[in-house]
Amino acid sequence: MNSFDITEHSHRRFNPLLGEWVLVSPHRSKRPWQGQQESTEKDTRPEYDPTCYLCPGNVRANGEANPQYPSTFVFTNDFAALQSDSPSGSFTKGGLLQAESERGICKVICFSPRHDLTLSDMETTEIKKVVDLWQAQYLELGAMPEISYVQIFENKGSVMGSSNPHPHGQIWAQSSMPGDPARETVQQENYFQENGRSLLSDYLALELEENTRIVAENEFFVALVPFWAVWPFETIVIPRRHFAHLGEINEDEKLAYADIMKRLSSVYDRLFQTSFPYSAGLHQAPTDGRDYPGWHLHMHFYPPLLRSASVKKFMVGYELMAEPQRDITPESAAERLRALL
Ligand code: H2U
Ligand code: ZN
Numbered sequence: 120m121n122s123f124d125i126t127e128h129s130h131r132r133f134n135p136l137l138g139e140w141v142l143v144s145p146h147r148s149k150r151p152w153q154g155q156q157e158s159t160e161k162d163t164r165p166e167y168d169p170t171c172y173l174c175p176g177n178v179r180a181n182g183e184a185n186p187q188y189p190s191t192f193v194f195t196n197d198f199a200a201l202q203s204d205s206p207s208g209s210f211t212k213g214g215l216l217q218a219e220s221e222r223g224i225c226k227v228i229c230f231s232p233r234h235d236l237t238l239s240d241m242e243t244t245e246i247k248k249v250v251d252l253w254q255a256q257y258l259e260l261g262a263m264p265e266i267s268y269v270q271i272f273e274n275k276g277s278v279m280g281s282s283n284p285h286p287h288g289q290i291w292a293q294s295s296m297p298g299d300p301a302r303e304t305v306q307q308e309n310y311f312q313e314n315g316r317s318l319l320s321d322y323l324a325l326e327l328e329e330n331t332r333i334v335a336e337n338e339f340f341v342a343l344v345p346f347w348a349v350w351p352f353e354t355i356v357i358p359r360r361h362f363a364h365l366g367e368i369n370e371d372e373k374l375a376y377a378d379i380m381k382r383l384s385s386v387y388d389r390l391f392q393t394s395f396p397y398s399a400g401l402h403q404a405p406t407d408g409r410d411y412p413g414w415h416l417h418m419h420f421y422p423p424l425l426r427s428a429s430v431k432k433f434m435v436g437y438e439l440m441a442e443p444q445r446d447i448t449p450e451s452a453a454e455r456l457r458a459l460l
Contacts, residue, residue: 126448134347135310135318137302141349142437142444164235164284173285175232185229190248192229193256193290199225201293203265222265223293228252230286237275237286237394239384246377249288253401254365254373260292261364261406268296268405276396278423278431292406300402304411311413317361319415332453335382335460339375342383344453349443351425351432352390352452354383356418363404363414380418382460387422389459397422 123130131140172179175187181197201223210218230249231241238246253271260269273288274281281287296304310318326332326343334354335342345355356379362368368376387395398421404414425432425446438444 126450132347134345135322136306136347137299138306139302140442141347142442143448144444144446145448147446166233166235168234168285171234171283171285173227173229173283173287174234188229188232190231190245191252192232193226193252196225196227196289199223201225201291219295221294223291224260224263224266225292226256226290228256228288228290230288234285237384237388238273238380239388241286241381243374243377243381246381247374250365250373250376253290254368256290257365257403257406260290261366263292264408265294266292267294267407268292268300269403270297270300270400271403272398272400274398276394278396279398281396296405296407300405303402304405304414307413307415308411309413317413317415319357319417320361323357323359331450334386334453334456335379337375337378339372340379342379344449344456346449348449348452349445350421350423351445351447352387352420352422352456353449354420354456356380356383356420358416361415363411364416365401365403368416383420386456386459387420390456391424391428393424393428395422395424 129144207220269292307318332344342356401418404411423431
């Protein structure tokens with residue numbers, strides 16, 4: 120048998136942000152596909168859709184009218200998963216049945232008044248206004264004493280559960296820490312305690328040195344396929360400077376962040392000539408009033424498409440029962456994305 124080669128042979132990679140492993144099987148992408156073929160053609164949409172509940176001036180499902188907003192628009196989700204006035208309490212039985220009440224605030228953010236755009240079609244200066252709003256919302260919601268964590272995210276494409284093609288995202292702010300950011304907190308703080316530098320600063324230095332998984336970079340941000348990526352074309356956006364949240368980012372950095380998001384989403388759209396679906400989200404320090412010197416802001420993009428616009432990755436079988444698994448290597452995914460810059 121020849122010696123171990125991570126581009127050829129099955130192996131497990133460690134995700135230091137979550138403290139979890141992922142199984143990588145490079146040779147498996149050669150298997151035939153006779154499963155479902157989905158249609159993801161880029162649809163043509165009007166600039167304004169009178170039936171859209173997010174377009175300016177239109178009436179939403181709860182009867183409220185949207186203003187004639189000129190750039191971005193934020194409102195409290197009419198069907199919020201978390202409410203600020205739900206009763207507090209807990210339920211336990213026999214130590215094994217446990218429930219705690221949860222409070223929070225859910226908001227919807229329209230990225231643009233234009234119904235027909237996505238982040239990749241928008242001008243960088245327009246995307247910066249989305250970053251401005253994310254920053255303001257993180258600070259405003261995070262300052263509330265009952266809010267411990269603010270999750271900003273976007274579901275794009277019906278395959279990712281987006282309910283409307285109008286460019287929009289969501290914010291869920293809540294009283295307790297959800298699982299993944301809680302794990303990232305433990306991993307990053309432990310790393311900082313031991314090394315005196317942030318986990319992502321050291322990780323980014325390694326990636327820049329290896330230079331095999333970088334997709335796009337500018338003065339302040341780098342987008343790359345993480346070594347431990349699970350989704351086929353998963354990426355992570357990491358600021359070169361170590362800071363914990365959007366409250367610490369200046370105007371130039373916000374513009375650079377908008378630039379990297381525009382380039383990344385454009386590359387995605389070019390990959391399979393489609394409006395590329397994904398779930399993307401910002402991970403930032405908790406807002407529970409404690410100090411988190413190890414926290415390093417970053418953004419994850421989790422796109423489900425595998426080998427074309429019609430073949431999608433599902434987390435089934437082994438992934439559901441055992442651990443995440445991927446077929447193409449992160450290095451080959453990065454190479455394909457980089458080629459489309
Ligand atoms: P998604 O496309 O990711 O589902 O986000 C859209 C959100 O918009 C969704 O959470 C909310 C839904 O509850 N919404 C309103 O708040 N008002 C409406 O009139 C329709 C949809
Ligand atoms: Zn619309």
